Amino acid sequence: MTGPEHKGAPSEDQERQPWEDHSLRGSLLFVEDSQTSAAVTVHYLEQFGLQVRHVTTAEQALEVLGFEYDLVLSDFFLDGELTGLDLVKRIRARDDDLSLLPVLMLTSAEETDHRISSLRAGANDFIYKPFHPEELYARLHNLLSLRHAYKKLFTQKKAMERLSVTDGLTNLYNKRFLSNEAPALLAQSQQSGGSLALLVLDLDHFKRINDTYGHEQGDRTLKAVARALEEEFQEVDLIARYGGEEFVVVLDQAGIEQATIRADRLRQRLSDLALETPVTASVGITAQHPGDPRRNYAQLFREADQALYEAKHAGRNRVAVWSWDADRAEVLASP
Numbered sequence: 001m002t003g004p005e006h007k008g009a010p011s012e013d014q015e016r017q018p019w020e021d022h023s024l025r026g027s028l029l030f031v032e033d034s035q036t037s038a039a040v041t042v043h044y045l046e047q048f049g050l051q052v053r054h055v056t057t058a059e060q061a062l063e064v065l066g067f068e069y070d071l072v073l074s075d076f077f078l079d080g081e082l083t084g085l086d087l088v089k090r091i092r093a094r095d096d097d098l099s100l101l102p103v104l105m106l107t108s109a110e111e112t113d114h115r116i117s118s119l120r121a122g123a124n125d126f127i128y129k130p131f132h133p134e135e136l137y138a139r140l141h142n143l144l145s146l147r148h149a150y151k152k153l154f155t156q157k158k159a160m161e162r163l164s165v166t167d168g169l170t171n172l173y174n175k176r177f178l179s180n181e182a183p184a185l186l187a188q189s190q191q192s193g194g195s196l197a198l199l200v201l202d203l204d205h206f207k208r209i210n211d212t213y214g215h216e217q218g219d220r221t222l223k224a225v226a227r228a229l230e231e232e233f234q235e236v237d238l239i240a241r242y243g244g245e246e247f248v249v250v251l252d253q254a255g256i257e258q259a260t261i262r263a264d265r266l267r268q269r270l271s272d273l274a275l276e277t278p279v280t281a282s283v284g285i286t287a288q289h290p291g292d293p294r295r296n297y298a299q300l301f302r303e304a305d306q307a308l309y310e311a312k313h314a315g316r317n318r319v320a321v322w323s324w325d326a327d328r329a330e331v332l333a334s335p
């Protein structure tokens with residue numbers, strides 16, 4: 001397949017060329033208004049092993065641009081209002097990670113100004129038309145290698161970020177995340193005039209489970225409790241394992257009555273778990289009401305913790321609620 005714009009195209013009886021071995025990986029958005037030039041280029045790109053989406057204008061390219069692409073290959077002059085240069089500028093101006101997509105520009109050898117302006121606008125590289133397929137292959141290979149390395153690092157970074165905020169045993173958020181996030185949630189809730197409730201939960205006589213059935217059974221119990229928490233508080237963004245057998249739930253948009261009902265349902269859920277080693281929990285609750293910005297997160301936490309202490313003291317397996325009026329916790333009727 002030969003064309004006026006392409007040098008070095010292989011003929012039927014020639015040996016396979018190195019660029020024909022389908023060794024490139026990736027998905028490419030190809031912007032070219034000339035149909036003949038596009039047909040030849042797409043042929044090569046597919047031989048390289050790439051998945052290709054071909055459009056003829058920058059406008060279309062911007063419309064379909066998405067995270068599935070690894071690279072944009074664009075002609076400089078295009079049908080439509082926008083040029084390849086405009087396309088680069090718009091990609092680089094995005095406020096998401098698509099702004100980092102590699103762009104390879106197709107220009108003619110005489111278009112020095114366009115080449116310079118494209119590079120200055122953020123194009124990563126350019127290639128002259130007519131191009132030799134091996135040169136196109138080499139330039140794409142370089143850009144895609146960097147792209148794949150970047151994506152791998154990005155995935156690893158995300159995994160590390162996730163690990164740094166979660167608890168390894170239960171997969172719930174950890175104390176560090178809670179300490180950063182809960183005050184922010186409280187501030188947001190205060191600004192928007194909403195309510196927010198805080199639950200602190202501690203398993204009862206958990207040490208006995210470890211002592212009697214072993215640490216591994218204790219771990220399985222902790223995981224089962226974590227799943228029960230996730231099921232009861234499905235819509236909640238912040239459920240954390242605060243310590244060994246202590247958990248915290250931040251209930252956004254909930255007042256004290258609602259939080260109390262939910263806590264009692266959770267208690268019920270735990271007793272319904274039918275675990276090899278049954279477990280109960282004591283829960284302390286407090287809440288921030290709209291128009292009551294007096295208490296900060298640390299104060300709320302102290303109140304919930306004090307309520308938890310009262311629940312333990314009153315015999316465990318129960319819920320206690322902080323009362324502002326009495327300035328102490330009130331234990332709900334025993335189960």
Ligand code: GH3
Pocket residue numbers: 169202203204205206207208210214215216217218219222243244245312316
């Ligand atoms: P109380 O009702 O007063 O809360 O009694 P408790 O036995 O639950 O309280 P205590 O704080 O004395 O014991 C908590 C136990 O939780 C002690 C510790 O061995 C256990 N624990 C903490 N983290 C883990 C863990 O990751 N796995 C297991 N299996 N046990 C843990």
Ligand code: MG
Pocket residue numbers: 032033034075076077078079
């Ligand atoms: Mg063109």
Ligand code: MG
Pocket residue numbers: 202203245246
């Ligand atoms: Mg404890």
Ligand code: MG
Pocket residue numbers: 202203204205206245
């Ligand atoms: Mg305990």
